[in-house]
Amino acid sequence: MRQWGLRHERVVPWSVAAVCPAPADGGSHDAWRALAWTLKAAENAGRPAETLLAALPARSDIATVRAHLHRYLQPVAAAGVLPWLPANPTAVPADYARHLDTTETLVQQRQLDLTTTAFAERPAWLAGLGTAPVTDAKQYTAWRQHVAVVAAFRDQHQITIDDPARPLGAYIPAEHAGHRAYLTAANAVLAARHPHTPGLDSTTARLAADLYLALPDSRRDTITDAVAQRLGADWLGPHHGDADTLITAPMYATALHTELIQRGHLHAAPIPEPTSPATPPPLIAETVPGRQMVCDPPMREQAQPQRGIDITW
Structure with missing residues (x-):
């Protein structure tokens, strides 16, 4: 070599x-x-x-x-002012860059106003995002951001349905322009409902998605229906057909991964057996006239007699 x-x-x-x-x-x-x-x-x-x-x-x-x-290993594109929009380009003329910055500021202000109004008026759809985790400041900030994402989605796509079971309104199919925004908002809904649930790492999620998409149509429909039935209200789309892009989205990665393992398409990593803690050495009881004392056993190195020294216990 x-x-x-x-x-x-x-x-x-x-x-x-x-x-x-x-x-x-x-x-x-x-x-x-x-x-x-x-x-x-x-x-x-x-x-x-x-x-x-x-x-x-x-x-x-x-x-x-x-x-x-x-x-x-493709780099993830930077998100724009809304997570389903691309970031503003940097190599543009100065006047165009100022226009984009002004537009971004207006969108941010609109999103803030929508979020503030939602907390003030408490519409029914807000209840569909779960309970705010008020005991943890970081989780509460993240929960408010999820609410802001859903509020912006509803405003952009003119969602008028005020139903906690369908905070995003009707499902937007993959062939429509708003599908990516729907997936992003759906991820925000589930993250708001389950703030303590960790997500699956991106590499494992992608492997599960690729394996699922390689299966025949009938098996994919069966898996999708099983995941939808198990998740209940947390499933925010159809049970078959167009659901391929939904079930392979990040918010359903854990459910899809689990279903693939249960059906034998994937193998779970072995969980190491828990090790038992070391048993502490027994205490030694010494009887002293008038009282009883309990002391630790002598250290091993002390218990070994050294040359020229006679130790007696």
Whole structure:
């Protein structure tokens, strides 16, 4: 192996070499080096190479691995003034940039007014976002932000239904322009209802979504219906068909992952057996005239007689 290969073997996980070994010829060294460091960067960001490469067969070629990683390591686009809108472009003329900044300020003020009005008037849809966690300042701030997202969605899409069971109104199908906004607002609804429930990590969620989408239509419909039945009021969409983009969205990642495991499509990671705490040494009771004393046993090193010293207990 060449010198660069020896250097990179010290920092790149062994799973990289197992799936995509360094090429024997000299034509792909740069490509393999870039791939190896991409995986190393992913591990540094908290995405283990073993998880990213789990769906690939052994000894895949570089092109296959790079295409696989391209879906998982794409940078997340910065959100705009509303989470379903893109961020304002930076390389624009000064007058256009001022116009965008003014528009963003107006949208922020509108969202603040909507949120303030919702808390003052207490519409029925607000009850559909659960109870505010008033005992924790950080969770309360996050809950208010979720309310602000839902209020902005309702205002932009002119939702007039005031129903706690349907705070977002009717489901917006995937072929409509507001579908992405609906998914974002649905995520805010569930996060507001369950502020103490941790989400699934993004890598595992993406793997579960890809596996689900690769299943036949009939199995996907069965899984979607089972998840919807189990979640009850927390399911904010149809039970089949167009629900593919909904069930693979972040807010349902945990439910989908659990359902796939229960049906044998995925295997849960083994949970280590809890270790029993070490049994403390027994106490030694010594009888003294007139009273009883309980003391710890002597330390092991004290109990061992040393040369020239005679210790008696």
